[in-house]
Amino acid sequence: MSPGLRAARTALLLLGAASLAAGVSGGLARVGFPLAVPASAAFHGALMTGGFLGTVISLERAIALGSPLALAAPLASGLAALCLLFGISPLAQWLLVAAPLLLAAASVAIARRQPQAHTVLLVVASGAWVVGNALFVHGAPVDACAPWWFAFLVLTIAAERLEMTRLMKRRAVAKPLFYVVAAALLAGAALATFRPAPGAVVFGIALAAMALWLATFDIARRTVRSAGLARYAAVSLLAGYAWLALGGLAWAATPFAASAPRDVAMHALGLGFVFSMIFAHAPIIVPVVVRVIVRFTRAFYVPLVLLHASLVLRLGPGLLDADARRWGALLNAAAIALFVATLLASMARRETPAPSPAEDAPRYG
Amino acid sequence: MSERESFPYTGLAELRDPVTAALHRVVDPEMSLDIVELGLVYGVEAQARAVKVRITMTSAACPVTELIVDEATSELARALGPGVEVGVEVVWEPPWDPGRMSGRARDALGWE
Numbered sequence: 249m250s251p252g253l254r255a256a257r258t259a260l261l262l263l264g265a266a267s268l269a270a271g272v273s274g275g276l277a278r279v280g281f282p283l284a285v286p287a288s289a290a291f292h293g294a295l296m297t298g299g300f301l302g303t304v305i306s307l308e309r310a311i312a313l314g315s316p317l318a319l320a321a322p323l324a325s326g327l328a329a330l331c332l333l334f335g336i337s338p339l340a341q342w343l344l345v346a347a348p349l350l351l352a353a354a355s356v357a358i359a360r361r362q363p364q365a366h367t368v369l370l371v372v373a374s375g376a377w378v379v380g381n382a383l384f385v386h387g388a389p390v391d392a393c394a395p396w397w398f399a400f401l402v403l404t405i406a407a408e409r410l411e412m413t414r415l416m417k418r419r420a421v422a423k424p425l426f427y428v429v430a431a432a433l434l435a436g437a438a439l440a441t442f443r444p445a446p447g448a449v450v451f452g453i454a455l456a457a458m459a460l461w462l463a464t465f466d467i468a469r470r471t472v473r474s475a476g477l478a479r480y481a482a483v484s485l486l487a488g489y490a491w492l493a494l495g496g497l498a499w500a501a502t503p504f505a506a507s508a509p510r511d512v513a514m515h516a517l518g519l520g521f522v523f524s525m526i527f528a529h530a531p532i533i534v535p536v537v538v539r540v541i542v543r544f545t546r547a548f549y550v551p552l553v554l555l556h557a558s559l560v561l562r563l564g565p566g567l568l569d570a571d572a573r574r575w576g577a578l579l580n581a582a583a584i585a586l587f588v589a590t591l592l593a594s595m596a597r598r599e600t601p602a603p604s605p606a607e608d609a610p611r612y613g
Numbered sequence: 614m615s616e617r618e619s620f621p622y623t624g625l626a627e628l629r630d631p632v633t634a635a636l637h638r639v640v641d642p643e644m645s646l647d648i649v650e651l652g653l654v655y656g657v658e659a660q661a662r663a664v665k666v667r668i669t670m671t672s673a674a675c676p677v678t679e680l681i682v683d684e685a686t687s688e689l690a691r692a693l694g695p696g697v698e699v700g701v702e703v704v705w706e707p708p709w710d711p712g713r714m715s716g717r718a719r720d721a722l723g724w725e
Contacts, residue, residue, distance in 0.1 A: 308676045309674065309676075311676040311679060312672075312673065312674050312675055312676045312678060314678075314679070355674075358673045358674050361673045361705055362672070362673035362674075362705055362708065364708070366672065366674065367672070367673060367674055370674055407674070408672070408674070408675075411671060411674070411675075412643075412671075414671065414711060415651075415671065415711060415714070415722050416722045416723055416724075417711075417722065417723045417724045467644075467722070470721070470722060470723060471643065471644065471645065474645045475645070476645070477642055477643075477645075478642070478643055478644065478645040481643055529643075532642045532643060532677060533676055533677070535680065536676050536677060536679050536680045537676070
């Protein structure tokens with residue numbers, strides 16, 4: 249690979265990381281920390297789901313497709329987030345619509361290469377991001393965009409997991425059940441756009457059903473019995489499914505209570521579920537993106553445990569006590585920072601001779 | 614067909630063992646199973662100065678493809694030495710299916 253392409257990918261990953269930093273600082277400002285980041289606080293959701301996750305998902309898709317042209321999607325997404333820090337300008341709006349459309353185009357190209365359920369679902373997922381951003385640009389409240397943004401994230405992750413389940417012997421009912429749940433998720437998001445209360449109930453129950461499906465059929469149930477990185481990834485995934493279930497139930501409860509279920513829903517999903525997936529896969533994917541070797545060590549469990557423990561603090565005692573909520577949020581941010589530090593500390597240049605995988609690869613048994 | 618010969622092989626017989634061993638060292642990071650066991654190796658054509666390998670992936674949407682191709686290339690280059698040109702090509706036809714996995718892989722994943 250040319251040094252230019254490697255530099256471009258690294259720059260795009262850093263652009264996503266900049267959104268993450270802005271989004272996290274905005275989140276901390278929201279729970280009461282004295283940070284003067286009004287735009288990051290105002291656009292916390294858009295920065296985290298689109299600016300960070302949309303950018304890294306688009307980058308991952310572009311690399312899978314193997315076309316430098318597809319890097320336009322993460323570029324648009326990352327730049328859209330940067331623009332948002334200066335308010336909603338016409339340029340920001342244009343980029344917010346362009347990014348998911350470019351991701352959809354890359355996803356269509358992949359689905360044409362391999363027409364299978366999971367690749368088609370990735371197209372559908374990017375379509376949900378298109379809708380979410382179109383609503384956002386149109387001035388819809390964040391609560392109308394959020395189901396679409398989460399549909400994008402959850403369906404993207406579910407598609408990747410669906411693909412992995414093909415390796416396992418699964419019951420005949422698994423696939424049709426998956427389609428029913430995915431359809432309910434989209435139906436819930438669509439309904440929520442026009443009828444927020446019943447939409448939230450359908451969407452939330454579909455999220456919880458997806459968690460149940462994943463916890464039942466995911467290959468992580470087997471790889472958790474292996475060792476090393478494979479086991480660590482499986483532990484992260486399974487913990488994430490528990491948060492997905494809780495987030496779904498909380499989402500379904502949002503029409504019936506004040507702000508508490510909303511905070512639980514957003515952060516059980518956004519942090520508990522989605523960041524578990526990031527923690528699971530970044531040690532596998534980041535080395536591909538920036539062309540380094542990441543040596544897995546048990547140190548990766550430390551940020552993982554901190555993420556889940558801090559989320560319990562935030563979404564448990566934090567519901568009743570503002571200090572616990574603030575501490576939980578701060579430790580959430582610390583878990584992410586510690587994860588990034590662990591990842592950086594585990595990197596070695598790809599050119600350095602690595603021990604043969606036969607010697608250090610985790611194996612079953 | 615034994616597990617170590619579970620892909621079509623043409624060309625020099627003496628390269629079969631080093632090529633097969635090299636491909637067994639390429640491991641899917643999340644599965645902790647190698648590409649031969651997963652049935653991802655579609656064919657090897659081994660000549661004295663050039664070895665060509667065709668592999669597939671379970672998913673076209675997975676960026677790890679690049680890593681697997683790199684690792685296969687470097688493992689083969691290491692096994693065969695500097696005089697042999699190594700080419701690893703990713704193909705999507707015929708589509709991969711679970712029936713291609715080795716007995717050990719199927720056992721690890723609950724098929725047997």
